[in-house]
Amino acid sequence: MDPGARPRLAVLGAGSWGTTFARVLADGGSEVALWARREEIAREIREEHRNSAYLPGHALPEAIDGTSRLEEALEGADGVILAIPAQSLRDTLRAWPALPDVPVLSLVKGIERGTDARISEVIAAAGGVDPGRIGVLSGPNLSAEIAERRPCASVVAAPAQELAEELAGWCEAPYLRAYTSTDVVGVEIAGAVKNVIAIAVGAATGLGHGHNTTASLITRGLAEIARLGVALGGRPETFAGLAGLGDLVATCASPLSRNHRLGLALGRGLDVEAAAAEVGQTAEGVATARAVADLAERRGVDMPITRAVVAVVDHGARIDEVTAALLSRSTRPE
Structure with a gap:
């Protein structure tokens, strides 16, 4: 040119x-x-x-x-x-x-x-x-x-x-x-996994939980994203930047986010098919969740929020039971 x-x-x-x-x-x-x-x-x-x-x-x-x-x-x-x-x-x-x-x-x-x-x-x-x-x-x-x-x-x-x-x-x-x-790996992993976390945050909101719950899920979700990204070769600093924290906060907090809206619908009691129909456009987190969980399992990375989303969208688990299980995990160092 x-x-x-x-x-x-x-x-x-x-x-x-x-x-x-x-x-x-x-x-x-x-x-x-x-x-x-x-x-x-x-x-x-x-x-x-x-x-x-x-x-x-x-x-x-x-x-x-x-x-x-x-x-x-x-x-x-x-x-x-x-x-x-x-x-x-x-x-x-x-x-x-x-x-x-x-x-x-x-x-x-x-x-x-x-x-x-x-x-x-x-x-x-x-x-x-x-x-x-x-x-x-x-x-x-x-x-x-x-x-x-x-x-x-x-x-x-x-x-x-x-x-x-x-x-x-x-x-x-x-x-x-x-x-x-x-850091192509880090940016891609951050952009993919935040959609999964946004479903979980939206579901918690749909269930009626407050800002403490959503802030906890966002923070621990970022930890999951960073663990997987680093295990795959991404750089830690990427996850504190625009592709990591920035995108995660926007996607989890905004009603404009398709994945957040899908989570909200799940939290209100709709099944995945009905929730997807309500959103009306592709929410990539649904299909991405299983792939992310598979990657994490192969790398030995602990991703409980992602596993919880998979349990709901792939295996029909009840969102209220999954959320309760997430928030009642045993004590461990942060």
Whole structure:
């Protein structure tokens, strides 16, 4: 790309997060091709500059062009941004032609169920992408608030600092500040596991417990995230930063969080299917919980909150009994 030229970026996935982030990129000065699976969504983005299905009430900049043709989105792209649900990402990548030899930034948070692979590992294996050009973004980034252009920060992690800085440069909208990291493992684990903890916190709230309970679960949840992340090679300081504590607090405390809302519904007595239907959009923590628990078991990492969520969402345990068991564990050093 010529120095000073506006990057041309392909955002693959026109759900609420992909569309919101496409606007961040356009507000930061990039030309954006936003790929939608359905042509009617792509046409509305292209012709009316809106996505009423996934981002109602928000106009999209003219710098965003919509398309349902993948090859058109990728043509001439200086970079690719992936915003595909975690559990369908592998099959989607396998069905696509090879991605161009450009940097790839993942907005996807989760652990793949069945393989327990991190998302960057899925992109490398299924998409044939060199791991050295894959970056990940995480942080306290509730899409509804970013759609309102409210100030926030994110962290972009990549294997090399130079790539992290390039990717972060794409994201520098007036209301979003991007920090850099080379701890890809830590940022991915933090971004995935916080969704599981948010379900537990939401469930406790739904059961009528107060701030002491939720603060306890958030704090111990952060300890679980850090234990697993460090065991997998992440750096301890990552979990005290935007991708760790920052994202965890936002996801656990906000009614805008899908995982928090799903937990609330579970706490009110709904089963997982009914709770998911009430939320209406993908809550990645449900599918991620089992993968996280499997990873923890293989590494010998104690994650009682995660196990409790798995007991509820996978095995039909009663949320009130599981919560009571969590809070009555035997005395041990913090």
